[in-house]
Amino acid sequence: MSAQELYALTPLAILGLGSMALLMLGAFMPALGRKTLCLIGAGIALAAGLTSAFYSPEVQLAGGMISLGGFSLFFTTLSCFTALITLLFSVGYTARRPLGDEEYPALVLFGAFGMAFLASSTSLLGIFIGLESMTLSLYVLLASNRADRLSGEAGLKYLVVGAVSTAFFAFGLGLIYAATGTLSVAGSMHAISASGSISNIGLAGWAMLLTGLGFKASLFPFHLWAPDVYEGGPAPSVAFLSTGSKAAIFAAFLRLAFETGAGWATLTPVLWAMAALTMIFGNIAALTQNNIKRLLAYSSIAQMGYVLMAVIAAPSSGGSPAVFYILTYVLMDLGAFGVVASLSDKDGDLGDIGRLKGMGYTHPFRGFVLTICMFSLAGLPPTAGFMGKFGVFYYAVKSGYVYLAAIGIVTAIISVYYYLRVAVYLYMTPADEASAGASMPLVPKADLSGHAALALVAAAILLLGILPGGMLELISAIMGSPPY
Amino acid sequence: MQSGALIFLVLLPLAASVPMLFGRNDRLTRMLTLMVTSVEFGITVLLYYMLTKPAKASGPWLMYVDTSWIPGYGIRFSLGMDGISMLMVTLSALLFMLSVLVSWRSITERVALFHFTLLVLEAGVMGVFLATDLFLFYLFWEAMLIPMFFLIGVWGHGRRVYSAVKFFIYTVSGSLLMLLAIIGLYVIHGRQTGNYTFALESLSATTLDPILAVILFAAFMLAFAVKVPLFPLHSWLPDAHTDAPTAGSVILAGLLLKTGTYGMIRFAFPIFPQAAAALLPLIFAVGIIGVFYAALIASSQTDMKRLVAYSSISHLGLVALGIAAWNDISLSGATLQMVNHGVTTGALFIMVGMLDERAHTRDIAAYGGLWAKAPVFSAFLLLFILSSLGLPGLNNFAGELLILTGLFRGHPILAAAAFAGMVATLIYLLRLAQKLLFGPAGSAAEIKDLSARELAIVIPLAVLVIVIGLYPKLLLGPIEGPVKAMVQARGIIP
Numbered sequence: 001m002s003a004q005e006l007y008a009l010t011p012l013a014i015l016g017l018g019s020m021a022l023l024m025l026g027a028f029m030p031a032l033g034r035k036t037l038c039l040i041g042a043g044i045a046l047a048a049g050l051t052s053a054f055y056s057p058e059v060q061l062a063g064g065m066i067s068l069g070g071f072s073l074f075f076t077t078l079s080c081f082t083a084l085i086t087l088l089f090s091v092g093y094t095a096r097r098p099l100g101d102e103e104y105p106a107l108v109l110f111g112a113f114g115m116a117f118l119a120s121s122t123s124l125l126g127i128f129i130g131l132e133s134m135t136l137s138l139y140v141l142l143a144s145n146r147a148d149r150l151s152g153e154a155g156l157k158y159l160v161v162g163a164v165s166t167a168f169f170a171f172g173l174g175l176i177y178a179a180t181g182t183l184s185v186a187g188s189m190h191a192i193s194a195s196g197s198i199s200n201i202g203l204a205g206w207a208m209l210l211t212g213l214g215f216k217a218s219l220f221p222f223h224l225w226a227p228d229v230y231e232g233g234p235a236p237s238v239a240f241l242s243t244g245s246k247a248a249i250f251a252a253f254l255r256l257a258f259e260t261g262a263g264w265a266t267l268t269p270v271l272w273a274m275a276a277l278t279m280i281f282g283n284i285a286a287l288t289q290n291n292i293k294r295l296l297a298y299s300s301i302a303q304m305g306y307v308l309m310a311v312i313a314a315p316s317s318g319g320s321p322a323v324f325y326i327l328t329y330v331l332m333d334l335g336a337f338g339v340v341a342s343l344s345d346k347d348g349d350l351g352d353i354g355r356l357k358g359m360g361y362t363h364p365f366r367g368f369v370l371t372i373c374m375f376s377l378a379g380l381p382p383t384a385g386f387m388g389k390f391g392v393f394y395y396a397v398k399s400g401y402v403y404l405a406a407i408g409i410v411t412a413i414i415s416v417y418y419y420l421r422v423a424v425y426l427y428m429t430p431a432d433e434a435s436a437g438a439s440m441p442l443v444p445k446a447d448l449s450g451h452a453a454l455a456l457v458a459a460a461i462l463l464l465g466i467l468p469g470g471m472l473e474l475i476s477a478i479m480g481s482p483p484y
Numbered sequence: 485m486q487s488g489a490l491i492f493l494v495l496l497p498l499a500a501s502v503p504m505l506f507g508r509n510d511r512l513t514r515m516l517t518l519m520v521t522s523v524e525f526g527i528t529v530l531l532y533y534m535l536t537k538p539a540k541a542s543g544p545w546l547m548y549v550d551t552s553w554i555p556g557y558g559i560r561f562s563l564g565m566d567g568i569s570m571l572m573v574t575l576s577a578l579l580f581m582l583s584v585l586v587s588w589r590s591i592t593e594r595v596a597l598f599h600f601t602l603l604v605l606e607a608g609v610m611g612v613f614l615a616t617d618l619f620l621f622y623l624f625w626e627a628m629l630i631p632m633f634f635l636i637g638v639w640g641h642g643r644r645v646y647s648a649v650k651f652f653i654y655t656v657s658g659s660l661l662m663l664l665a666i667i668g669l670y671v672i673h674g675r676q677t678g679n680y681t682f683a684l685e686s687l688s689a690t691t692l693d694p695i696l697a698v699i700l701f702a703a704f705m706l707a708f709a710v711k712v713p714l715f716p717l718h719s720w721l722p723d724a725h726t727d728a729p730t731a732g733s734v735i736l737a738g739l740l741l742k743t744g745t746y747g748m749i750r751f752a753f754p755i756f757p758q759a760a761a762a763l764l765p766l767i768f769a770v771g772i773i774g775v776f777y778a779a780l781i782a783s784s785q786t787d788m789k790r791l792v793a794y795s796s797i798s799h800l801g802l803v804a805l806g807i808a809a810w811n812d813i814s815l816s817g818a819t820l821q822m823v824n825h826g827v828t829t830g831a832l833f834i835m836v837g838m839l840d841e842r843a844h845t846r847d848i849a850a851y852g853g854l855w856a857k858a859p860v861f862s863a864f865l866l867l868f869i870l871s872s873l874g875l876p877g878l879n880n881f882a883g884e885l886l887i888l889t890g891l892f893r894g895h896p897i898l899a900a901a902a903f904a905g906m907v908a909t910l911i912y913l914l915r916l917a918q919k920l921l922f923g924p925a926g927s928a929a930e931i932k933d934l935s936a937r938e939l940a941i942v943i944p945l946a947v948l949v950i951v952i953g954l955y956p957k958l959l960l961g962p963i964e965g966p967v968k969a970m971v972q973a974r975g976i977i978p
Binding site for chain 1: 553554594627630652653657660
């Protein structure tokens with residue numbers, strides 16, 4: 001391994017070693033509080049993110065396990081960003097609802113390491129390692145509020161579902177390896193679709209892979225775990241699960257899609273149906289939710305449908321809209337869960353949507369950020385979500401998936417209703433005295449780091465909504481230069 | 485150098501809106517907003533004066549500005565102003581200025597947020613009337629909904645949340661389908677020419693398969709028809725109007741509805757001439773049914789605001805007929821009528837709002853004999869009612885006459901039917917005048933006459949009603965050129 005290659009691994013090393021260092025720090029300096037540890041973790045994530053964004057050379061590692069091209073670095077930076085924001089949200093949250101001591105920030109960093117590794121992997125084995133190190137952290141992160149039974153339940157549910165999907169995924173990898181004899185993503189994907197369509201064993205392997213990916217990315221019909229897990233898990237952990245893990249999974253998905261080449265056409269009918277049903281089901285189920293976390297869970301299921309639509313079109317039209325959409329999704333979902341985390345008091349996470357009544361006035365900043373995120377998730381200008389949806393629909397139409405785009409538009413119209421509901425509660429429904437007195441003794445006060453993170457996210461959403469040009473160019477440059 | 489003024493028109497309210505958000509002093513916020521909207525109005529009037537003086541005929545636009553915005557998708561930030569947009573922009577600036585005055589006493593809660601919303605909305609409306617890039621147009625078109633949603637939902641009355649959500653869902657459904665059509669058109673044009681662009685002029689030149697053209701045209705028209713609104717997509721309008729605060733109703737009736745007809749004139753018809761011709765019978769049918777149906781419903785309203793709201797649907801049905809006939813007379817009439825309707829209906833909503841502020845009811849039966857109690861108020865109200873029903877010498881007459889004449893050219897029977905619709909309008913408006921102004925005093929409390937502030941609101945509108953009525957050339961002059969060009973560009977399509 002040359003010095004340059006070693007240098008290229010710096011961001012991953014910072015995340016991995018930083019995670020270990022935090023554990024040591026907690027063990028040897030117990031005086032450091034939970035808040036300080038989270039802040040240190042955020043600092044490590046920031047350092048890793050900056051390194052990967054600005055200082056990392058683009059190299060393909062000799063071993064072939066991972067590549068550190070523009071695509072990988074983009075997602076590594078995104079994972080670090082997600083971890084940074086999650087930890088900033090956690091600072092205030094963990095003071096009210098303890099999320100464990102040093103292990104919490106350490107696991108967030110380790111999770112980010114897994115996400116970055118997953119997004120950078122060019123080998124089937126690498127994908128598996130990344131996926132596992134990421135989900136392993138998420139199991140614990142979801143269950144990290146030991147005082148809350150719901151949190152434990154969420155962790156367990158995710159563990160069961162995660163284990164099953166891992167089994168499918170591993171079996172799929174095994175089948176593809178058996179069929180092709182290589183673990184390289186490019187090699188194996190080319191080999192199974194050498195004849196122009198995917199071979200039978202390859203198809204069986206892909207079916208298993210899709211099952212695994214579908215579970216992790218909560219695509220229909222593998223989405224059923226999401227609402228329960230989102231509802232039970234601590235809000236910052238859920239933010240991390242909902243944004244970071246899905247971004248990384250779709251990064252791997254995109255890589256697989258690109259390498260499949262001609263065989264992709266064999267898979268598109270299934271993916272088409274999955275995307276359509278995910279959008280339809282997620283958006284319709286969200287309509288009736290009265291718990292904000294469940295609403296966001298169904299919303300994020302639906303959002304995955306839009307991402308999948310972009311992934312389907314990716315091999316023929318380029319993956320930039322998918323990547324841009326993932327980026328905007330990460331921002332807006334982080335923002336939404338960040339507000340939920342910030343409004344959660346020590347008795348429990350913010351659940352009932354009715355508790356948002358009048359909060360646009362009593363807590364103008366958080367109300368504003370949540371509103372921005374809702375309008376962005378609904379895909380309305382001038383937010384990043386609109387630019388993202390536009391790109392997705394544009395590429396879908398361009399690649400000939402007009403009906404899928406039409407389904408997407410119709411379900412987007414449906415989704416406007418439940419996103420508006422949140423705005424209605426925030427600004428148009430006065431808080432009624434009775435429920436305000438009973439269920440909400442005190443809304444947590446502003447905490448600096450959480451608010452800074454929210455401000456950053458909201459600013460990014462507006463910036464990408466109004467001036468997306470630079471980011472679009474960056475992404476298309478990344479996607480234009482293989483290896484991804 | 486002048487063209488920067490267009491960007492300024494959009495950015496001024498937007499930039500000014502942010503400080504309003506942090507206003508702690510209500511009076512100061514109102515004053516500042518009034519100042520900003522007045523400056524905006526001043527600029528539009530100045531432009532109007534400067535650009536109509538010499539008969540400028542260089543190119544289709546009086547002013548044009550075009551800069552790169554999102555190069556990756558070929559999206560440009562291009563604003564253009566011709567006579568038609570100039571009229572709309574000036575009307576918008578005027579109505580927004582008056583809206584601040586209208587809300588001076590009636591909006592007492594969340595004043596800072598209200599003025600923020602108002603200014604953001606102004607930026608959106610200006611953008612819609614100026615954008616010549618379809619993507620940019622769409623962006624403003626959608627962005628405009630959000631502040632309107634808040635205006636109705638936060639400061640409205642009655643079932644304000646229901647009405648606000650209904651308004652939003654209706655309009656968003658139409659517009660998202662239009663987005664798909666815009667994307668479709670963009671892709672088709674890009675494939676044909678290799679130039680992926682949203683510029684109106686390029687997209688108008690796309691050759692389309694006839695059936696596809698009809699589908700795309702229908703999607704555009706759906707978005708615009710919901711906004712206008714044309715029968716049978718109008719059901720959001722009475723609710724939204726009734727529950728909106730007065731300023732919201734003024735802007736909704738005066739401007740947002742016009743964005744629909746404006747969209748037809750600027751985008752739908754010029755881009756898809758053949759499809760428009762193919763769907764002409766449908767548009768005519770929908771327009772004429774709207775004229776009668778809304779007049780019929782208006783006749784049985786007991787709520788003044790609802791009555792005026794339904795009268796809007798009826799009037800705009802006629803405007804849609806004028807647009808669909810697409811000859812220079814009818815199109816000029818339709819454009820003129822868009823301004824007239826904005827002035828007159830805006831004024832009616834303002835006066836109804838004033839009554840509501842005084843007596844806290846909008847029930848027509850509660851009023852009567854106003855002429856004896858508040859003669860100045862009554863005189864103005866009568867003037868606006870007479871204007872609305874098309875009394876010769878007042879503004880609506882000029883517009884309606886042009887539309888009917890233009891319509892008569894190719895479609896005499898339709899013109900006759902539309903004329904009958906005008907007569908139906910007489911019924912409910914005269915009934916309104918008679919019940920409110922004359923007869924025995926109603927149950928409503930003592931009605932005070934107009935204050936100085938209120939006079940400052942209604943006098944400019946009254947002056948416009950009379951001036952346009954007597955000298956419509958003031959508005960017809962600037963639109964003559966663009967209307968001719970548009971009619972010629974479409975050529976003769978059977």
